[in-house]
Amino acid sequence: MPFKLTKSTVTAEENCTVEDAMPLLEHLIAHPAAKIDLRRCTSLHSAVLQVLLAAQPKAVALPHETFLARWMGPLFAKAGR
Numbered sequence: 001m002p003f004k005l006t007k008s009t010v011t012a013e014e015n016c017t018v019e020d021a022m023p024l025l026e027h028l029i030a031h032p033a034a035k036i037d038l039r040r041c042t043s044l045h046s047a048v049l050q051v052l053l054a055a056q057p058k059a060v061a062l063p064h065e066t067f068l069a070r071w072m073g074p075l076f077a078k079a080g081r
Helices: 019-028 046-055 067-077
Strands: 003-005 009-016 035-044 059-061
Touching: 003 019, 009 019, 019 046, 035 046, 035 067
Parallel strands: 009 035, 035 059
Antiparallel strands: 003 009
């Protein structure tokens, strides 16, 4: 799993696949105050993105990867996160 999960932070690393969406959702439901750190994420399946949009965790850092940062930055900014 490319996520390191703690009660306060979810850190995404490298490739986040469709199989990672459900464990991420379950963790964010159990820990609604958890923040997300995406700086090391290199690709993100749309199912994971949907989880992030639905759960609305606060972003600690957006991806360093240019394509992801370009698309995710406005989504998190629009939501005020």
